[in-house]
Amino acid sequence: MLTLYFSPMACSLASRIGLAEAGVGAEYVNVDLASKEMSSRGSFLDVSAKGKVPVLRLEDATILTETPAILSCIADLAPGKKLAPPPGTGERYAFQEWLSFLGTELHKQHLYPIYSPKTDARVKEFARSHIDEPLRFLEDRLEASRYLMGDAFSLADAYLVWGLILAKRASPAFDQYPSLASYLARVCMRPAVAESIAVERTMLKRP
Amino acid sequence: MLTLYFSPMACSLASRIGLAEAGVGAEYVNVDLASKEMSSRGSFLDVSAKGKVPVLRLEDATILTETPAILSCIADLAPGKKLAPPPGTGERYAFQEWLSFLGTELHKQHLYPIYSPKTDARVKEFARSHIDEPLRFLEDRLEASRYLMGDAFSLADAYLVWGLILAKRASPAFDQYPSLASYLARVCMRPAVAESIAVERTMLKRP
Numbered sequence: 001m002l003t004l005y006f007s008p009m010a011c012s013l014a015s016r017i018g019l020a021e022a023g024v025g026a027e028y029v030n031v032d033l034a035s036k037e038m039s040s041r042g043s044f045l046d047v048s049a050k051g052k053v054p055v056l057r058l059e060d061a062t063i064l065t066e067t068p069a070i071l072s073c074i075a076d077l078a079p080g081k082k083l084a085p086p087p088g089t090g091e092r093y094a095f096q097e098w099l100s101f102l103g104t105e106l107h108k109q110h111l112y113p114i115y116s117p118k119t120d121a122r123v124k125e126f127a128r129s130h131i132d133e134p135l136r137f138l139e140d141r142l143e144a145s146r147y148l149m150g151d152a153f154s155l156a157d158a159y160l161v162w163g164l165i166l167a168k169r170a171s172p173a174f175d176q177y178p179s180l181a182s183y184l185a186r187v188c189m190r191p192a193v194a195e196s197i198a199v200e201r202t203m204l205k206r207p
Numbered sequence: 208m209l210t211l212y213f214s215p216m217a218c219s220l221a222s223r224i225g226l227a228e229a230g231v232g233a234e235y236v237n238v239d240l241a242s243k244e245m246s247s248r249g250s251f252l253d254v255s256a257k258g259k260v261p262v263l264r265l266e267d268a269t270i271l272t273e274t275p276a277i278l279s280c281i282a283d284l285a286p287g288k289k290l291a292p293p294p295g296t297g298e299r300y301a302f303q304e305w306l307s308f309l310g311t312e313l314h315k316q317h318l319y320p321i322y323s324p325k326t327d328a329r330v331k332e333f334a335r336s337h338i339d340e341p342l343r344f345l346e347d348r349l350e351a352s353r354y355l356m357g358d359a360f361s362l363a364d365a366y367l368v369w370g371l372i373l374a375k376r377a378s379p380a381f382d383q384y385p386s387l388a389s390y391l392a393r394v395c396m397r398p399a400v401a402e403s404i405a406v407e408r409t410m411l412k413r414p
Contacts (some may be wrong), residue, residue, distance in 0.1 A: 050344065064295065066307035068275070076295070085257070087294035090269065093276045096303070100273035103307055104315040112316065118337075122329040130325075134393045137257065 003057040006031050006048060008203040009106060009165075012054035013142065013196060015062050017158040020192035022078035032201070034117075039138040067107075068099035069190040071155040083155045091149075098148045098156040105134040106163045114170045131171050153190070161187045165197070210235040212254060212262040214240050218314060220403060222277050225333035225364040229285035229397035237410070241324075274314075275306035278362040290362045298356075305355045305363040313370045321365040321377045338367040338378050342387065349387040350359075360397070368394045372404070 004019060004026050006012035010033070028091045029038035031053055032045050038044050039057070048055045048065055056064045056073065064070055072095075075084030085091030113119045113127035138160070141148065148156045170173045187193055211226060211233050217240070226233050236258055237246035240345035245251050255262045255272055263271045263280065271277050279302075282291030291296035305400070320326045320334035345367070348355065355363045371391045375381045394400055 014325040049347070058297075064300055064304060065306045066311075068307045069304040072303060073300045088297070090265075092294070093271055096279060097271060097273045100275045100307070100310055104273075104310050107409045108311040108315040109319065120333060123333045126327060126330045140256070 002059065003029055005029045005031050005038070005044065005055040005057070006023055006033050006200075007053045008200040010053050010065055011159075011162055013162045013200055014067055014155075014159040015054040015056060015074065016200070017161065017193050017196045018071050018074040018155045021083055021155070021158065021190070022074050022081055024077050025073065041109070041183045043056060050177065063168060067159055067172075068103055069100060071159060073157050082152065085149075085154075090153075094147060094156060095156055099132050101134075102156065102163060104151070105140070106131075106167070110171070111163060111166050112133065115166060118170075129172055131167060132173055135171065135174070135177055139177040139179050142183045147183075153187070157187055158193070161193060209266065210236055210264040212236045212238050212245070212251065212260055212264070213407075214238050214260045215407040216368055218366075219259050220369045220407055221358075221362075221366040222261040222263060222281065223276055224282040224368065224400050224403045224409070225278050225290070225362045227403050228290055228362070229281050229288055230363065231281065231284050239285060273310075275303065275310055276367055278306060278366060279303070279354075282362050289359065294354075298335050302356060302361060302363055305361075305410070306366060308341075308344075309363065309366045309370055313338075313367075313374070317341065318370060318377070319371050322373060325397075335377055338374060341382055342378065342381070342384055343407055346384040349390045353392075354390075360394070363401070364394055368400060 002019070002024065004012065005014055006016060006028060007030065031044045032038070033053065036051055045051050047057070048063055050065055051066070054065070054070055056070045064073055064131060072084060076087060079086065084095050084107050095115040108132040110127045113123050114131070115130060116158070125189060161184065164180060168184070188197065209226070209231065211222055211237060213223060214237065238254065239245070240260065243251040243258055246325045252258050254264070255270055257272055258274070259330055261272070261274060262305060263277045265271060271280055279291060279325060286293065291302050312342070315340040317334045320330045321338070354360050355367060371387060375391070395404065
């Protein structure tokens with residue numbers, strides 16, 4: 001059995017969506033990122049020294065971190081679902097390219113400083129005032145294309161849908177991106193996506 | 208013929224090192240990142256709308272961006288050199304994991320704000336004062352292991368060597384990481400690495 005270590009509505013949501021889209025069963029362990037305590041008891045730092053979610057524990061006990069690597073692995077667990085181009089093909093590099101863009105330009109450069117409790121007000125403000133740069137690039141892409149990789153949903157979209165949920169809350173200018181807004185609404189109607197988001201939102205609401 | 212669009216000592220150095228290690232010939236086009244002008248004339252924005260280096264133009268004219276995707280592609284062009292685990296293997300995810308960590312935690316979260324002309328003083332200062340977090344993680348890894356992936360050099364090391372050159376200049380505390388210092392010296396002695404760095408440093412010195 002796989003295990004996904006996550007925190008509700010953190011970037012690990014993309015990996016939960018990936019597992020749901022792939023139809024791959026997993027155990028889910030909720031991690032308190034501040035205290036590093038887990039719902040299954042014990043310290044999360046014993047699972048991964050990075051102390052960050054997502055972490056995917058594979059059947060053979062291998063520990064995998066970093067959303068781009070985890071999403072690639074999940075896609076390959078269910079090749080019939082075509083959630084990523086097959087390894088070793090030219091299209092696979094384009095898939096990796098999107099995962100890298102989302103991880104660096106959208107997530108780490110903007111969403112992370114805006115939402116992290118570790119960054120100070122000036123850093124948050126700088127990130128908030130510059131998030132339009134990746135959003136504009138993504139808007140142009142999704143004006144021309146139904147999904148990041150073209151006509152078909154891939155797990156790069158699982159990462160982006162999480163990013164857009166947070167970006168929408170962070171940027172008052174989100175309305176200026178009609179293609180992003182309709183893409184977000186469309187992807188959120190996929191049953192696996194809708195259910196994954198609903199599960200984690202419910203957890204956030206609990207006392 | 209491949210073409211690598213680069214800027215001297217920018218993160219595209221990792222891709223130059225990759226090509227040199229792979230023994231793959233390429234044309235090199237120097238991009239002025241401020242004006243977007245190229246040594247081969249014309250606007251770089253016509254090559255890539257992102258306007259960022261590295262860009263690798265493949266034989267079939269495919270344009271590939273993002274260091275993790277480009278390094279993966281280069282490694283696969285010369286499988287006999289074993290610069291990355293083969294696509295579709297479990298070890299390949301670990302390779303992708305390192306590329307993602309370097310791209311997000313070291314590069315985009317710290318080196319980018321420290322060196323980018325676009326970020327302001329407060330943002331630079333915050334990044335400089337927090338760079339020890341990824342450096343400590345890397346120090347622990349390289350105390351236990353000769354290279355990021357274990358006993359053998361991979362193109363994840365090509366990315367890290369560029370990162371450490373910049374980190375050493377940015378962090379007065381770099382001396383506190385003896386394993387990083389000896390790793391950097393050791394990797395810089397590889398002929399392909401030494402020559403790649405020498406070529407780009409010479410370009411920086413030209414008037």
